[in-house]
Amino acid sequence: MNIHEYQAKEILKKFGVNIQEGIVVDSPENALRAAKKLNADTGTKWFVIKAQIHAGGRGKGKIKETGSNGVVLVKSFDAVIEAAKNILGGTLVTHQTGSVGKTVNKILIAQDVYYPGESEPKEYYMSILLDRATGWNVIMASTEGGMDIETVAAETPDKIFKEWIDPKVGLQGFQARKVAFALGLEGEAFKQMIKFIFALYKAYVETDSSMFEINPVLKTSDDKILAVDSKVNIDDNALYRHKDIAELRDLSEEDPAEVEASQSDLNYVKLDGNVGCMVNGAGLAMATMDMIKLCGGEPANFLDVGGGANAETVEAGFRIILKDPNVKAILINIFGGIVRCDRVATGVVEAYKNIGEIDVPIIVRLQGTNAEEGARIIEESGLKVTSAIVLKDAAEKVKEVVG
Amino acid sequence: MSVLVNKNSKVIVQGFTGSEGTFHASQMIEYGTNIVGGVTPGKGGQVHLDKPVFNTVADAVTQTGADVSVIFVPPAFAGDAIMEAAEAGIKVIVAITEGIPIKDMIMAKEYIKQRDVRLIGPNCPGVITPGEAKVGIMPGFVFKKGRIGVVSKSGTLTYEAADQVVKAGMGISTAIGIGGDPIIGTSTKEAVELLMNDPDTDGIVMIGEIGGQYEADAARWIKAQGNPKPVVGFIAGQTAPKGKRMGHAGAIIGGADDTAAAKMKIMGECGIHVVQSPADIGETMAKALA
Numbered sequence: 001m002n003i004h005e006y007q008a009k010e011i012l013k014k015f016g017v018n019i020q021e022g023i024v025v026d027s028p029e030n031a032l033r034a035a036k037k038l039n040a041d042t043g044t045k046w047f048v049i050k051a052q053i054h055a056g057g058r059g060k061g062k063i064k065e066t067g068s069n070g071v072v073l074v075k076s077f078d079a080v081i082e083a084a085k086n087i088l089g090g091t092l093v094t095h096q097t098g099s100v101g102k103t104v105n106k107i108l109i110a111q112d113v114y115y116p117g118e119s120e121p122k123e124y125y126m127s128i129l130l131d132r133a134t135g136w137n138v139i140m141a142s143t144e145g146g147m148d149i150e151t152v153a154a155e156t157p158d159k160i161f162k163e164w165i166d167p168k169v170g171l172q173g174f175q176a177r178k179v180a181f182a183l184g185l186e187g188e189a190f191k192q193m194i195k196f197i198f199a200l201y202k203a204y205v206e207t208d209s210s211m212f213e214i215n216p217v218l219k220t221s222d223d224k225i226l227a228v229d230s231k232v233n234i235d236d237n238a239l240y241r242h243k244d245i246a247e248l249r250d251l252s253e254e255d256p257a258e259v260e261a262s263q264s265d266l267n268y269v270k271l272d273g274n275v276g277c278m279v280n281g282a283g284l285a286m287a288t289m290d291m292i293k294l295c296g297g298e299p300a301n302f303l304d305v306g307g308g309a310n311a312e313t314v315e316a317g318f319r320i321i322l323k324d325p326n327v328k329a330i331l332i333n334i335f336g337g338i339v340r341c342d343r344v345a346t347g348v349v350e351a352y353k354n355i356g357e358i359d360v361p362i363i364v365r366l367q368g369t370n371a372e373e374g375a376r377i378i379e380e381s382g383l384k385v386t387s388a389i390v391l392k393d394a395a396e397k398v399k400e401v402v403g
Numbered sequence: 404m405s406v407l408v409n410k411n412s413k414v415i416v417q418g419f420t421g422s423e424g425t426f427h428a429s430q431m432i433e434y435g436t437n438i439v440g441g442v443t444p445g446k447g448g449q450v451h452l453d454k455p456v457f458n459t460v461a462d463a464v465t466q467t468g469a470d471v472s473v474i475f476v477p478p479a480f481a482g483d484a485i486m487e488a489a490e491a492g493i494k495v496i497v498a499i500t501e502g503i504p505i506k507d508m509i510m511a512k513e514y515i516k517q518r519d520v521r522l523i524g525p526n527c528p529g530v531i532t533p534g535e536a537k538v539g540i541m542p543g544f545v546f547k548k549g550r551i552g553v554v555s556k557s558g559t560l561t562y563e564a565a566d567q568v569v570k571a572g573m574g575i576s577t578a579i580g581i582g583g584d585p586i587i588g589t590s591t592k593e594a595v596e597l598l599m600n601d602p603d604t605d606g607i608v609m610i611g612e613i614g615g616q617y618e619a620d621a622a623r624w625i626k627a628q629g630n631p632k633p634v635v636g637f638i639a640g641q642t643a644p645k646g647k648r649m650g651h652a653g654a655i656i657g658g659a660d661d662t663a664a665a666k667m668k669i670m671g672e673c674g675i676h677v678v679q680s681p682a683d684i685g686e687t688m689a690k691a692l693a
Binding site for chain 2: 235279
């Protein structure tokens with residue numbers, strides 16, 4: 001599960017991680033109030049206004065309606081109100097949102113932490129994530145803060161330092177020191193970085209996170225270490241033991257059809273294509289999408305109806321797929337193992353009749369237990385449904401429809 | 404010969420008396436798997452499906468000589484169940500459970516590292532050696548006996564592949580569902596290695612998904628061995644968008660190197676017969692062996 005920057009920072013702060021202080025608001029008036037409070041609390045005279053959406057690249061991204069960037073630095077209270085007006089309610093398009101963009105419902109008013117002082121402020125990169133190859137968590141750090149880490153990895157991989165954490169004993173002092181030395185820190189900043197890394201690791205482990213990305217981590221001009229941005233991804237499988245974090249889920253950030261599907265226990269991901277599909281099993285569902293593409297179509301979705309494909313799940317699946325106006329055909333691909341194909345076929349017919357007339361062609365491919373019987377039920381239903389048993393035949397039929 | 408499980412395997416079911424455990428245990432018994440008992444804490448001494456129920460895996464091992472365990476325990480307790488099986492001396496643990504927290508799996512995997520045990524899964528359909536033992540949830544009738552091994556991250560796509568192999572005139576030696584989670588006990592390469600060393604396996608179907616590096620690692624290993632047996636490979640998720648989880652917890656594109664295209668390219672370069680369409684798996688294997 002993804003959460004917003006402001007929520008992530010609240011979690012980090014609770015674990016003792018120093019953050020760039022800020023207040024989240026949903027109106028220009030409250031933005032001004034927040035700025036005044038930050039001024040009183042921290043002394044900051046400049047402010048950073050940050051759009052809160054679940055996507056990266058906000059700083060370079062643009063609000064469609066006003067042309068403002070998603071993150072702006074302002075130097076007066078008046079400018080706070082102006083920036084808030086330009087961003088709130090707008091549609092932010094970044095390289096991660098796609099051209100449709102995302103509506104900004106909340107902005108974070110944050111203190112300016114790049115103030116001048118005894119030393120130059122410097123940005124670093126730090127993340128903690130699961131290394132799937134070893135099954136251990138790894139801390140990744142780089143002096144190239146503020147940059148896209150994939151670019152750094154591709155162009156200057158030697159600038160990324162990695163420290164794997166043995167789960168039996170957790171993060172050790174020498175490991176935190178290695179990271180801080182690798183970043184070239186010394187003196188007070190070095191000490192602060194050690195504290196930062198330990199607090200960050202504790203937050204990561206205790207919240208059952210699967211990814212933390214703090215980019216940038218800032219060394220201020222007075223040698224404080226702060227999280228300026230933070231991206232936190234929580235392990236969905238562990239949310240049952242973090243009720244407080246589960247409540248941070250922002251449904252407005254998710255596709256409405258995906259939210260509806262999850263309420264029917266269906267695993268659905270909306271895509272941009274023209275052929276909808278409904279499949280049992282995640283691997284077969286992805287494979288079916290790939291086959292649609294090879295047949296000249298584009299998959300309109302990923303949809304795994306799970307092991308017990310029955311009339312109810314099929315009907316729920318139909319309804320979700322049919323909401324998408326781009327869908328020109330639907331391919332149902334069920335490999336009946338424990339679930340019998342004749343039952344699935346009956347389910348498809350029932351679901352079809354419950355919905356009424358469906359005006360896109362439907363291809364039903366049932367293979368496995370009682371496949372022939374399933375095909376006969378489909379053929380004899382009198383519905384505008386084509387049936388197939390072998391995957392190749394289903395592919396040919398998709399070709400006929402989209403070709 | 405076969406790998407991991409055979410007719411001599413003595414299998415126990417953890418989470419035996421639950422609904423999933425009960426249903427699939429009876430299916431396994433019907434298939435002919437030698438189920439010697441089950442474990443449900445607190446129900447020791449009972450009889451379920453005509454088999455003894457034990458409180459602990461240790462009791463089950465002592466009294467039945469079990470060497471294989473299949474786990475249907477709910478996700479919150481499954482990591483613990485894996486460690487219990489390993490500690491009791493089980494040699495092959497097959498974890499079917501989907502949805503185990505990553506933190507629990509990090510600990511479980513670390514715990515079993517120092518023990519002489521192989522973990523298959525979690526979040527997998529299990530392992531089947533046709534005609535001998537089905538340890539999992541797959542439909543047994545699809546897997547006709549033969550000389551093709553299957554390694555796969557997915558359930559129904561494994562059945563699809565096995566079905567195509569059978570329809571193309573061949574059969575299955577052992578099919579291993581390694582699971583679709585980010586942390587799994589046995590990697591693609593390790594499963595492929597088992598089948599490469601199996602004298603009763605002539606060819607291998609290797610089915611992967613987006614996410615992680617397992618398929619690329621396996622491909623490089625196969626090449627380094629000099630491609631001793633033909634391997635047909637497919638990666639699901641060529642059309643999956645970046646950053647979106649596609650059903651399986653591990654099926655998510657992180658960077659440029661764990662896309663389907665990147666994996667298929669490496670597999671092709673390593674001499675694997677890569678199919679673009681999942682419909683071509685069976686025929687391609689038949690041709691590769693001809």
